[in-house]
Ligand SMILES: Nc1nc2c(c(=O)[nH]1)N[C@@H](CN(C=O)c1ccc(C(=O)N[C@@H](CCC(=O)O)C(=O)O)cc1)CN2
């Protein structure tokens with residue numbers, strides 16, 4: 001079987017509910033994604049994403065960041081743990097730790113993140129509230145390659161949702177997450193098919209550079 005058709009190995013990092021993880025697990029199970037989730041790793045013991053992994057008979061690993069003296073020490077252990085699964089792709093799915101440069105360098109080009117904003121707007125946290133506070137009429141989500149600079153890697157795919165008057169951030173987040181669950185498995189499929197790659201800090205699909213609309217940074 002050609003390499004592009006062999007099932008790829010994915011390790012997913014989570015910190016919370018894991019709805020994006022579940023979409024990926026389901027896509028794999030339904031043969032919509034030529035991959036297997038080899039392991040789920042979380043820095044939070046109570047992350048429901050760990051339970052979702054156990055429900056799917058996927059190794060679920062809790063690696064507590066609070067027991068390490070530095071970010072770099074944690075990331076070295078995280079790298080060692082991930083490497084035991086020999087993944088083709090690392091997927092950040094609500095993983096709420098900033099990753100150190102050495103960790104990112106080890107996996108650069110094979111690590112994705114989904115971020116709840118129209119990057120480069122609203123890098124970091126609390127994106128929905130920030131969009132509401134700014135009076136934005138549209139918001140959305142970006143899937144990007146992970147680089148050392150936070151939420152700054154080349155964007156692969158974006159999806160927009162409207163922001164309504166007197167918008168509640170939780171309702172906005174829910175509408176964004178509907179888009180996320182459709183987008184992430186698609187982008188991961190592109191990577192697993194060998195169609196998506198990062199080169200010179202740019203994203204390419206089928207050899208064509210992916211240009212993202214120029215959203216003004218916040
Ligand atoms: N080097 C990189 N690390 C990470 C990236 C990235 O692009 N480059 N993406 C983030 C995901 N993320 C937003 O999409 C994000 C996650 C966490 C934080 C953050 O400020 N974390 C704090 C702790 C916050 C908490 O525990 O609630 C921290 O790590 O000190 C910002 C953005 C994943 N990592």
Ligand SMILES: NCC(=O)N[C@@H]1O[C@H](COP(=O)([O-])[O-])[C@@H](O)[C@H]1O
Nearest residue numbers: 016017018019020093094114115116
């Ligand atoms: N800065 C990273 C960040 O905020 N990521 C966001 O966390 C949520 C995780 O949901 P999930 O655990 O249900 O997949 C998602 O909405 C994702 O965009």
